[in-house]
Amino acid sequence: MPELPEVETVRRGLAPAMEGATLIKVEQNRPDLRFPFPERFAERLEGRRVLALRRRAKYLLADLDDGTILVMHLGMSGSFRIETESDGSAPGAFHHLRGKNAAHDHVVLHLSGTALPGGENSGRARVLYNDPRRFGFMTLTSLADFETHPLFAHLGVEPVGNSLQPEGVAAMLAGKQAPLKAALLDQTIIAGLGNIYVCEALWRARLSPRRRAGSLVRADGRPTDRLVRLVEAIRTVIAEAIEAGGSTLRDHIKADGSLGYFQHRFAVYDQEGKPCRHEGCGGTITRIVQSGRSTFFCPGCQR
Template sequence: MPELPEVETVRRGLAPVMEGRRIESVEARRPDLRFPFPERFAERLAGRTVTSLGRRAKYLLADLDDDEVLVMHLGMSGSFRVELPDAAIAPGAFHHPRSKAATHDHVRFAFAGGASITYNDPRRFGFMTLLPRANLEAHPLFRHVGVEPLGNALDGALLLKLFADRKTSLKAALLDQRLIAGLGNIYVCEALNRSRLSPTRAAGTLKPSQAEALAGAIRATLEDAIAAGGSTLRDFAHADGALGYFQHAFRAYDREHEPCATPGCRGVIRRIVQTGRSTFFCPECQK
């Protein structure tokens, strides 16, 4: 599943095309994705102007001029393709390639000025819905979503508070979307390696200095990934969105049996399985 940096990269790629633009028409080529589209979906969007494009956790939020929000989730395999009058781009930089097969093009948005955006999703685990802006935070999709990891609120003190007395593993706690929003398997492995913390230790055992180091590592890992993915957007003519650059700089994820990248460490990256997911870490320096 695309993680927060990929979703943020997609947001930054779509924003110049969507923000301030009027939606001329919407073509939904099937009645549903993971869930059915809301009633009169295409009709309600036609003629509306996108006032801003934001992100909450792994959701893209397109605010409309009628005080509704188009909520979009990429699911496991979703992606967007932008078609401009003189070019086609696919915003986003993913560790795994995105589909380009037209048979999986499910929704097409046509904008004033000639640009269009097509949503492609082979597995159809993504979804789109329309919600009133005034009730957004109270909606079941967002009611229990945790703090944004790139926001000012995330620091060592907050992590200590969130993890207090928790016996679950540190990795499981970081993946709990009710605590911290948008963190996924890849970047949790990376942040734990940077902060030299074991994914298997109990979350409630963190010391203040360790919690502060972890908060900084989370922020740095996400910012590096966003910067790397975002670099594919600097030249629309050559951006195909198939792969980003940050995967070439992974310290731990998908590097089983390779040397640990931590300076001075002679350990080797190991892979274990936690709650059905692969965890990559260095048992030598991550304690």
């Protein structure tokens, strides 16, 4: 499943096509994806102008001019494709090949007033949502109900910018007996973190994924130096991954047709058997399974 940097890359690729544009027509080619579409889905979108395209955790959110929010989740195989009069591009960063088989184009957004290069003659473009496995979904909510919506009410802090602070994380980890990696994947603590970037951040902070999460909090509730180091590592890893356009093992195409290259910076993820890159460590990257998911770390320096 695409992680936060990949979803942010998709957002940045779609924004020029969608922000400020009007949804003049919406094609809904099936009744459901992972979940059924809301009633009158296409009708409620048509004629609305997109004020902003933003992200919350791994969700894409299109704010519309009537207070409606179009919520989009990519699932395992979902992707967007932009088509203008002169070109087509696929913004995103993914581990598995994203298809262009029209049979899997389940939603097509016809836009007028797009600012995308190539659409300047007519100001029009199409944004196509393609999802062979149909694990993604789209739904509608309102700005007034957003904070209490079941998808968003319990999401934790974003791991970007100044929102993520050691003191806030300490309050969430205090007393937790769960392994540190499991706690970091808990979306109610930090929203949007996934397996790849948790592994990378733990390596940078030299912390074992098996360490008890609550051990990073002092008896008085203040963060330990280890937790301060971890928070900085998370923010840095996510920022670098976004700047690199996300990660890919097979196919990652951004809006400009270039690839995402953060995978070339992986220190531990998918590096089993390779020497640890920390200077003077001498350890070897190991793979273990935690909660059914692969964890990569260096037992020599991650304590």
